[in-house]
Amino acid sequence: MSPRLRKSPFARAMQRAATSMTRSAFKAGAKAAGKAVARTVDAMAAPYRPPPGAGDWITGQAIGPAGLRRFFLFRPAGVRNDERLPLLVMLHGCGQTAAAFARSTRMNRLAARERFLVLYPEQDRAAHPQGCWNWYDTRNYRADAEAATLMAAIDQVCLLYPVDREAVAVAGLSAGASMAALLAVSYPQRFRAVAMHSGVAPGSARSAASALAAMHGRHLPAAAVEAAQGEVQPDAAGNRPPLLVIHGRADGVVAPRNAQAAAAQWSVALGAAPGEARIVQRGARKAMTVTDYRRARRVCVRLCEVDGLSHAWSGGAPGQMFSDEKGPNASSMIWRFVAAHLPRPSATRAAQ
16 A cells, blocks of 8 residues: 555645635625626616605406406595596506506606596517507407407596596607507597597508508508698598607607597598698607697697607606607696596595
């Protein structure tokens, strides 16, 4: 048997140092990995995190022809059971969640100040992988089924919470804007006003393929063509609610022609004629061209075309997807337009 080799003091010191360095490196690697996992989890949870601010963020579910859809309701702090408040339905765009849309638009902050309720339905990813509302799929009636399901959510909220049923409006961004318009056309008696931000007019598409053509401005509804030819006559849908259209002139996702087409279609339906366009700019925010379509002095349609705005919520919160803080405040514009068409004597009425 060979004699046992003994390590020199220098070798033992080097071994201890190597072991210590290995342990330190392992701990540092584990700590870095833990931080990376935490950041990933935080990023994944961020779109679903409730928006900040005073008030209640209430979760609910509604069932309709399209299945089950989750929704969230913002209720300002201090709302009494004997009140009846206006309700604004907000429909998010593709790639967004209800909570992310609420943070981007900051509509809850406005609702807390002006005292109205905000309903945020959320598309199920099983119904559309990108979370888009199926506004275009009228050929297979998926659009109609989703519209009916959204109405079920609205009915449920009106039943359970202090909503003034005569003061309901709907607004949306992109696919949400197109679905908002479809709701207003399908259930015109239920809404006091509708706002489309960067959307496509109803009747522009019946399938996914035609939806892409419509988004690029290559497929306009027939009523828009009639308006362009000067044939402005009210049609059978003349009971549509007033429409506000907001669209960026630099939108590369939904062509700006769609904004003009939506305004033209609505003006045909309501028998309204366009007035003189005016330039509006507040402070350092981007300028916009505003055109009012009137019938007997009543503004039936307002078209706001924002200079330099891409496919994003105008005046939205910084650091959010599909949000441009430098644009005019779309949330304030929408609420002012809605409030102007709410029943009198006030937007908040006591329960009967």
